[in-house]
Amino acid sequence: MAxxxxxxxxxxxxxxxxxxxxAPTTKDGLAGIDKQRKVNKPSVKLRIYxxxxxxKTVKTVKMKRNGQDRWTASVKGDLKGKYYTFxxxxxxxxxxxxxxxxxxxxxxAVVDLSDTNPVxxxxxxxxxxxxxxxxxxxxxxxxxxxxxASSGLQHKGKFLALTEPKAIEHLKSLGITAVHLLPSFDxxxxxxxxxxxxxxxxxxxxxxxxxxxxxYSTNPxxxxxxxxxxxxxxxALHKAGIRVFLDVVYNHTFDMDGSGFQRTYPDKYYRFTxxxxxxxxxxxxxxxxxxxxxxxxxxxxxxxxxxxxYHIDGFRVDLMGIHDIETMNTIRKELDKIDPTIFMYGxxxxxxxCAYPIEKLAIKANMQQMPRIAAFSDEIRDALRGPFxxxxxxxxxxGIPGEEESLKYGIAGGIAHPDVDQTKVxxxxxxxxxxxxxxxxxxxxxxxxxxxxxxxxxxxxIDERELIRLDLLAQTAVFTSQGVxxxxxxxxxxRNKKGVHNxxxxxxxxxxxxxxxxxxxxQVFDYYSNLISLRKHHPAFGGQSAETxxxxxxxxxxxxxFVGYQLTDMPxxxxxxxxxxxxxxxxAKEVSMPDGQWTVVxxxxxxxxxxxxxxxxxxxxVDAQSALILHx
Numbered sequence: 359m360a361x362x363x364x365x366x367x368x369x370x371x372x373x374x375x376x377x378x379x380x381a382p383t384t385k386d387g388l389a390g391i392d393k394q395r396k397v398n399k400p401s402v403k404l405r406i407y408x409x410x411x412x413x414k415t416v417k418t419v420k421m422k423r424n425g426q427d428r429w430t431a432s433v434k435g436d437l438k439g440k441y442y443t444f445x446x447x448x449x450x451x452x453x454x455x456x457x458x459x460x461x462x463x464x465x466x467a468v469v470d471l472s473d474t475n476p477v478x479x480x481x482x483x484x485x486x487x488x489x490x491x492x493x494x495x496x497x498x499x500x501x502x503x504x505x506x507a508s509s510g511l512q513h514k515g516k517f518l519a520l521t522e523p524k525a526i527e528h529l530k531s532l533g534i535t536a537v538h539l540l541p542s543f544d545x546x547x548x549x550x551x552x553x554x555x556x557x558x559x560x561x562x563x564x565x566x567x568x569x570x571x572x573x574y575s576t577n578p579x580x581x582x583x584x585x586x587x588x589x590x591x592x593x594a595l596h597k598a599g600i601r602v603f604l605d606v607v608y609n610h611t612f613d614m615d616g617s618g619f620q621r622t623y624p625d626k627y628y629r630f631t632x633x634x635x636x637x638x639x640x641x642x643x644x645x646x647x648x649x650x651x652x653x654x655x656x657x658x659x660x661x662x663x664x665x666x667x668y669h670i671d672g673f674r675v676d677l678m679g680i681h682d683i684e685t686m687n688t689i690r691k692e693l694d695k696i697d698p699t700i701f702m703y704g705x706x707x708x709x710x711x712c713a714y715p716i717e718k719l720a721i722k723a724n725m726q727q728m729p730r731i732a733a734f735s736d737e738i739r740d741a742l743r744g745p746f747x748x749x750x751x752x753x754x755x756x757g758i759p760g761e762e763e764s765l766k767y768g769i770a771g772g773i774a775h776p777d778v779d780q781t782k783v784x785x786x787x788x789x790x791x792x793x794x795x796x797x798x799x800x801x802x803x804x805x806x807x808x809x810x811x812x813x814x815x816x817x818x819x820i821d822e823r824e825l826i827r828l829d830l831l832a833q834t835a836v837f838t839s840q841g842v843x844x845x846x847x848x849x850x851x852x853r854n855k856k857g858v859h860n861x862x863x864x865x866x867x868x869x870x871x872x873x874x875x876x877x878x879x880x881q882v883f884d885y886y887s888n889l890i891s892l893r894k895h896h897p898a899f900g901g902q903s904a905e906t907x908x909x910x911x912x913x914x915x916x917x918x919x920f921v922g923y924q925l926t927d928m929p930x931x932x933x934x935x936x937x938x939x940x941x942x943x944x945x946a947k948e949v950s951m952p953d954g955q956w957t958v959v960x961x962x963x964x965x966x967x968x969x970x971x972x973x974x975x976x977x978x979x980v981d982a983q984s985a986l987i988l989h990x
Contacts, residue, residue, distance in 0.1 A: 403420055541676075544565050548573045562676060605673075649684065658685075729792065737772070738835070773794055937988045
């Protein structure tokens, strides 16, 4: 098996279109699902169609061998607007690396990609990001964000919603600097021919990895529409100074036998257990084999393609712990050649046991072997709101002591710190981050209860005022921490999902954002916006090296459900001393602090960088379930 490139499976020109495929050219290459068959000689047919779905083949071309595991065919004439599949005796497929597809992604589409570029696309550039301190991530799902009538947006549930002035202004006012788009590639679980049924899914079921999803376009039957509208979205966000991060799901396919991987080159993209069964580290009945030449090359080329063709600024790697360390480092190096500021982060775990040695996998414990790649910190998440495995069990926010060291660990950015007792940290008994920029700090994301629902589940009978106090306290911990802050869209609107834990197939009535909440809870949006502004204006909160954090961040003595720390003489920081005090108790706490005159910038759910009041040091009272931030 040769690790042939898959990048140019279809090369269009007005006079001819050339098709290439990486598939077995010898009987020995037909493994897996073909090993029980009698195959005289491998063959590949190219089928041309007038339509993206239905209709008969209008032309069949027998592809020719063009070297080991390489097939090619050239079709004369202008095929723009036609559709194609590769027939490899295991069923038809648009191939591994289709760049355009028909409705539901069953056939590749012949397009001229220059036709998909919006006006001014050549001038579109990634947003400059001098430091990871400039990254503040907003995770969003296209339908969630814009589908509700209260959004006032025209293109509800579509890529184009993010080109509309109201959407752009909301994101700019909030202050986030990057949108993390839940899977936006062509996925399998939504029937693009029946959008009137409003079928919902997050999209973690890959079909065609390198084509935008049709249900988010205004016309899924038009192969160029989804591409052009995705580019328009990226262009609008870039003009607003907002980066675009893509959620990529290379760890599994929607199914195995029907995938382009398996139909093109059986078993060479997947891992198997010793007894020959597909490994299931993804929890989706298959897992890909990033360490194998074909899959590794595919991942490298795919990310490179999204960066070059769509100007993507970064990638969130789903279940990154399924992939191997070498592949992740290879991708990092390849992206660095294009733009070193392209951000990479992912889930440092898998959903089950992988058929590959754990010491070679890109899990949290191995993050120091992957410099400049970040991982989500479930340490700070669960220290704040309780374990993922038990939604009724609270932690720091619920006034339950025991997770203070885990919270401190997250605040310090997951590095070794002299004030953090690592033996008391909930999940990592050794620091996983070599640098704070390797830690994604968060309290909620799409695949769990949103923060409001979680607080209601773990604190029965919680009233609205207490809920808001704890919500703001949680995000204060996240956005003043040394890692890279991350938030779920709609949290700034005090969103809820009616208590649904796993809403990946719930209807819009569960998942939508209620934009009317901006009028109901203006204090929540204002706090989030001012908190983000505080972080952006003060280098003490993030973007610092591990050595700097160890030298200039000192924690106060730990108390139950109370964490405080002081930042002193941080590089480039206009405030000489900053104190952050987080009190989750239901009563006020008195704290000893350095003498001198201090300016309060955050107190009782209000933030004002210019100062709320001035107090003298010695003793300070932190009100119940709130944060207090001061500087001298």
